[in-house]
Amino acid sequence: MANELFIVAYDGVDRDVVDYAAVRAKASGASLHIVHVLHWSPYSFLTPQELEERKMRRREELERARSTLLDPLVAELKGGGLSVDCEIRFGSPTELILEVAKTRQASLIFVGRSGKSSIENKIFGSVTLGLAQAAPVPTVIVP
Amino acid sequence: MRFRAAFLLPALMTTAHALPAWAQEAEEGGGASIDQWIDSIVAPVTSPFVNFIFASLPGTNLPWIVLWLITAAVIFTFYFGFVQFRMVPHAIQLVRGHYTSPDAAGEVTHFQALATAVSGTVGLGNIAGVGVAIAVGGPGATFWMILSGLFGMASKFTECTLGVKYREEHPDGRVSGGPMHYLKKGMAEIGKPGLGKGLAIGFAICCVLASWGGGNMFQANQAHAQLVVITGGEESFLNGRGWITGVIMAAIVFLVIIGGIKSIARVTEKLVPFMGILYLLAALIVIIANIDHVGAAFAEIFEGAFTGLGVAGGLIGALIQGLRRATFSNEAGIGSAAIAHSAVQTKHPVTEGFVSMLEPFIDTVVICTATALVITISGVLQQDPTTGLYVWDEAAGRIATEGGLTGVELTSAAFGSRISWFPYVLAVAVVLFAFSTMISWSYYGLKAWLFLFGDNPSSELFFKLLFCFFVIVGAAISLGSVLDFSDASLFAMAIFNIIGCYFLMPIVKREMTSYVSKLRSGAIPKYVGEQPA
Numbered sequence: 001m002a003n004e005l006f007i008v009a010y011d012g013v014d015r016d017v018v019d020y021a022a023v024r025a026k027a028s029g030a031s032l033h034i035v036h037v038l039h040w041s042p043y044s045f046l047t048p049q050e051l052e053e054r055k056m057r058r059r060e061e062l063e064r065a066r067s068t069l070l071d072p073l074v075a076e077l078k079g080g081g082l083s084v085d086c087e088i089r090f091g092s093p094t095e096l097i098l099e100v101a102k103t104r105q106a107s108l109i110f111v112g113r114s115g116k117s118s119i120e121n122k123i124f125g126s127v128t129l130g131l132a133q134a135a136p137v138p139t140v141i142v143p
Numbered sequence: 144m145r146f147r148a149a150f151l152l153p154a155l156m157t158t159a160h161a162l163p164a165w166a167q168e169a170e171e172g173g174g175a176s177i178d179q180w181i182d183s184i185v186a187p188v189t190s191p192f193v194n195f196i197f198a199s200l201p202g203t204n205l206p207w208i209v210l211w212l213i214t215a216a217v218i219f220t221f222y223f224g225f226v227q228f229r230m231v232p233h234a235i236q237l238v239r240g241h242y243t244s245p246d247a248a249g250e251v252t253h254f255q256a257l258a259t260a261v262s263g264t265v266g267l268g269n270i271a272g273v274g275v276a277i278a279v280g281g282p283g284a285t286f287w288m289i290l291s292g293l294f295g296m297a298s299k300f301t302e303c304t305l306g307v308k309y310r311e312e313h314p315d316g317r318v319s320g321g322p323m324h325y326l327k328k329g330m331a332e333i334g335k336p337g338l339g340k341g342l343a344i345g346f347a348i349c350c351v352l353a354s355w356g357g358g359n360m361f362q363a364n365q366a367h368a369q370l371v372v373i374t375g376g377e378e379s380f381l382n383g384r385g386w387i388t389g390v391i392m393a394a395i396v397f398l399v400i401i402g403g404i405k406s407i408a409r410v411t412e413k414l415v416p417f418m419g420i421l422y423l424l425a426a427l428i429v430i431i432a433n434i435d436h437v438g439a440a441f442a443e444i445f446e447g448a449f450t451g452l453g454v455a456g457g458l459i460g461a462l463i464q465g466l467r468r469a470t471f472s473n474e475a476g477i478g479s480a481a482i483a484h485s486a487v488q489t490k491h492p493v494t495e496g497f498v499s500m501l502e503p504f505i506d507t508v509v510i511c512t513a514t515a516l517v518i519t520i521s522g523v524l525q526q527d528p529t530t531g532l533y534v535w536d537e538a539a540g541r542i543a544t545e546g547g548l549t550g551v552e553l554t555s556a557a558f559g560s561r562i563s564w565f566p567y568v569l570a571v572a573v574v575l576f577a578f579s580t581m582i583s584w585s586y587y588g589l590k591a592w593l594f595l596f597g598d599n600p601s602s603e604l605f606f607k608l609l610f611c612f613f614v615i616v617g618a619a620i621s622l623g624s625v626l627d628f629s630d631a632s633l634f635a636m637a638i639f640n641i642i643g644c645y646f647l648m649p650i651v652k653r654e655m656t657s658y659v660s661k662l663r664s665g666a667i668p669k670y671v672g673e674q675p676a
Contacts, residue, residue, distance in 0.1 A: 042240055042252040045412035048259055048586035050405070051251050051486035056316030058249040090249030 004030035007106040009097045009127065010086075012036060012069050014112035017142040021110040022077055024140075030107070031083035034073065035100050036065055037093040062088055094130035102136060109139040181616075186624035189631075193624075196631040205459065208634045209466045212476045215641045216294035219301050222648055223655065227296035227500050233662070234497040241671040242494070250488035251318075253498045260483040260499065262415040263583030264506050266576035267365050268472030270422075270569070271551035273514040277524070278541040278549040280464025281454035281533055282440070283447025285515035287465025292507025295475030296500040301644050304496030304651045305329060306481030307489065320485025321587075322478035322636075323347045323594040326643040333646060346478060346639035347591035349632045351606075353479075354588025356629010357471075359610060360617025362577035362584075363392055367618040369551060373570040389618030392578070393611045400585050401607050415579045418572040419510070425568070426513035429561045433520045440519040453532030454542065470634075472511055473503040477633060478640035482587050491667075493654040514554055521557035523548070585610050 008021045018034065025032050038061055046054065070086045077084045089096045101109055111128050131139050197206045220227065236242065237253045276284040302322065309328040310320025323343045330339020367388040371379045381387060398404040430437060443452060448465075451457035456464075474480055480502060487495045518524065525534040525543040536543040548556050551573060558565040585607065592606040661667050 038249065040249050042243070042248070043254050043258075045258050045262070045409070045416065046251070046255055047399075047405070047409070047412060048263070048483050048486075048583055049400075051256060051259055051483065052317050052319045052586075054249075054251045054486065055318055055488070056313075059316045061249070091245075 004028060004108075005104055005106045006030050006032050007097065007101050007104070007109045008032055008034045009093065009109065009111040009131065010034050010036050010069075010073075011093075011112065011127075012065065014142075017110050017112035018073065018077075020142045021140075022080065022082060024108075024110075025082055026080075031085075032077065033100070033104060033106065034070065034084065034086040035097055036070060036086065036088045037096050038062075038065065038088065038090050039093065040090040041092070058090070093127040094134070097127070097131060098134055098136070107137055109135055109137060111139060111141055113141050113143050181620060182624050185628065189624055189628040192635075193627045193631045196634050203459065204456070205463055206467070208637065209463065209470065211641065212298075212470050212634075212637055213291060213294065213466055215476050215637075215644065216291070216298045219297035219644070219648065220294050223297055223300065223652065226300055226497075226655070227293060227504075230497045231500065231504075234501055236671075237494050237498050238501065239671075241669055242667060243488075244668070244670060247488045251486050253487055253489070253495065256484050256487040256495060257498050257501060258416065259412070259583070260480045260502055261505055262412060262419075262579050263483055263587075264472070264474055264480065264502060265415070265419055265510060266580040267362060267551070267573065268468065269506065269510045269514060270554050270573060270576070271365060272468040272472050273511050274518065274548075274550040274553040276464040276468035277515055277518045278544070278553050279454075280456065280461040281447045281452055281542060282443045282515065282519045282524075283445075283449070283451060283454070283458075283461035284465035284468070285444045285512060285519070286448030287462045288469040288511055288515065289508055291466045291469035292473055292475075292503045292511070295469065295473050295503040295507065298476040298641075298644070299473075299480060299499045299503055300496040301648060301651050302476070302478055302481040302640060303484040303499035304493050304654060305644070305647055306485040307487060307492035307495045308650070308654065310485040318486045319482075319590060321482035321590055322640045322643065323350075323591060324485075325481070325647065326639065329647045329650065330643060333650075335646065339643070342639045342643050344595065346636055346643075347594045349635040349639065350479070350591035351588050351595070352632035353629060353636060354584040354591070355610065355613045357633040358584025358588065359581055359613050360629060362580050363389060363614045363617035364621075365551060366392065366574045366577035369555075369570045369573045372552070372555070373567055385619040386615060389615035392581075392618060393614040395578070396581055396585065396614055397607075397611045399582060400610065401604070411575060411579050411582065414575050418575050421568065422572055423510060423513055425558060425562060425565055426517050429517045429520065429558065430513070432561065436520045437516070440516055443519060444515070453527070453530075453535055455535055455537075455540070469507050469511065471630075473506040474633075475503050476637045476641055476644075478636050479584075479587050482590055483583065491654070491658050493651070493658045496651070496655075517561075518554060518557040521560045523553065523557050523560060581614065 006021055006025050008018055010018055021032060024030075065088050070088065074084050074086050087100070089100075097109065097111075100106070109131060111131050113128055128141055132141065196208055199205055200207050200210065238257060240252060240254065243252060273288070276288060305325040306320045306322070309325035310318055311324055312318050323346055326343035326346060327339050330336060330342065364385075367381070367385045370388055371381050374381055376382070395407060399407050446452060447454070448461055449458055451461055454460050470476070480499060484495050484499050487498075489495055523544050525545075526532070527534055534543040536547065539547055541549055544553060544556070546556070555566045555569050558569060588610065589603065589606050593603060596602045658667070
């Protein structure tokens with residue numbers, strides 16, 4: 001099972017889930033796919049000014065997530081001898097992680113449990129429940 | 144840059160000098176004198192322009208500008224083969240995201256562009272404007288309003304397609320467009336750069352003026368009037384103290400557009416659709432509760448459209464009021480909405496044209512008609528029981544009502560006669576609608592201003608400060624000539640915009656034909672099946 005793939009739902013704050021998934025992946029020789037979802041609804045309301053700046057902001061958000069969060073993380077894990085890649089998506093975290101898990105035929109999903117009080121974690125809390133209910137593959141909830 | 148600074152500085156100083164004098168007069172002379180003072184300065188300068196815009200066609204009392212707009216709407220309707228009926232189902236699919244690539248997630252969706260444009264248009268026009276139309280033109284005005292809304296969809300289609308096609312995509316990722324861009328670039332493309340530039344400048348000047356007037360002072364003024372009514376009318380603490388409302392509203396506008404406090408804008412943008420839906424629901428409740436009167440109401444609307452049913456102007460009176468108020472409400476042909484629609488993410492400009500057609504439909508055909516039905520059903524308009532004709536109040540120049548109501552008060556009374564507490568909700572809705580219209584128009588005006596004076600931070604700040612200042616002026620004074628002028632500037636935008644649209648409509652047609660044939664052949668990818676269950 002050398003080509004097993006684990007999905008890690010990473011909110012940008014909770015490193016524990018990544019570290020735990022890395023340990024498990026190493027133990028079973030699996031590769032990691034880190035998914036970072038930027039919350040976005042196609043039905044939210046924006047002012048005209050925000051419409052104008054949306055594309056610019058999107059670019060900035062992507063750039064920031066990539067350069068400050070994911071690139072260092074992937075480099076670090078790769079340094080530890082793991083096979084790792086990542087993707088950043090816009091939308092509803094639960095839906096997108098499920099979609100990625102299906103299309104990539106992952107065998108496990110790792111997700112954090114909200115314990116901290118940041119807003120992102122509050123959003124992520126519902127993602128944990130959503131994945132627990134709807135995931136097509138075994139899902140590990142990391143405390 | 145030198146020229147700009149030289150232009151802005153004297154203007155800034157004049158305003159700074161005028162302010163203390165103005166405030167002083169407020170303390171000494173009270174409300175009326177400021178109004179008269181402003182009127183006496185503004186009227187002689189602006190009245191020739193106002194008279195020109197609203198001049199009637201010889202032998203009628205139909206303003207030529209109304210005919211200009213409706214003619215354009217009819218021409219676009221035929222030229223694009225009744226696009227507003229053929230492509231509506233596709234427009235709805237576009238709004239629902241059936242054709243939006245998942246890779247584009249995070250960019251402006253069709254839904255968002257439409258929602259922003261709709262909350263900029265739905266407002267006092269739907270509540271106060273319809274009140275005026277029915278009071279002066281009778282229920283028959285509704286028929287012409289609906290017709291104007293349906294034809295106006297084709298004008299909206301034309302201008303919004305062009306808005307997306309000729310938008311500016313800045314290197315930093317900002318996207319902005321609108322008539323000033325498509326008039327300049329589009330006309331240059333067809334070999335008329337001089338005319339295009341002239342039209343673009345004319346449009347931008349009128350857009351700036353309209354953003355201060357109809358998009359700002361008028362809104363502040365009407366919001367204040369509503370606040371006075373619900374806080375006790377004549378006895379209200381706010382009565383005659385418009386500057387209090389003005390300063391508060393200006394402070395909030397300041398926080399949003401200069402302070403960058405997006406949360407306020409976001410709350411408003413969320414509340415506005417909610418209020419819109421609440422308003423429609425209330426109208427539906429009134430309509431359903433009086434379902435046995437609805438047939439009669441429609442009969443009056445159709446009969447009134449052609450006979451006037453006792454209205455002094457008859458057919459023409461109903462027609463003028465219907466067309467004029469519908470245009471003021473849905474802004475089709477004016478060009479303003481093209482600014483909001485142009486930031487959408489799409490590979491095919493014409494898709495936003497299709498989506499934008501829903502805007503006059505929602506605004507005029509649905510919301511204005513609901514208001515009109517409620518007024519007609521409520522019985523606030525006095526009717527002669529023997530002839531069935533409306534009682535005409537000769538002195539006021541409108542249909543007689545208890546208390547001689549028109550505008551927003553008529554609408555409020557009509558709702559109040561069926562749902563006693565609704566006028567309070569309506570007042571909140573009016574204030575919110577006014578506020579969101581101001582936010583939208585501050586943006587439209589700013590874009591036109593920057594087009595005229597160059598894209599730099601100091602000129603941007605100057606415009607925004609002026610905008611906040613006009614909020615206070617609008618709420619504080621009763622605006623005769625100022626309002627007429629801003630009303631006229633709004634319609635004047637249509638002169639430049641529509642001339643340009645006539646020249647550029649073959650380009651829109653090419654876009655449409657090529658897109659529709661791709662759509663038929665299945666070359667336009669559809670993504671709806673990819674959503675996880």
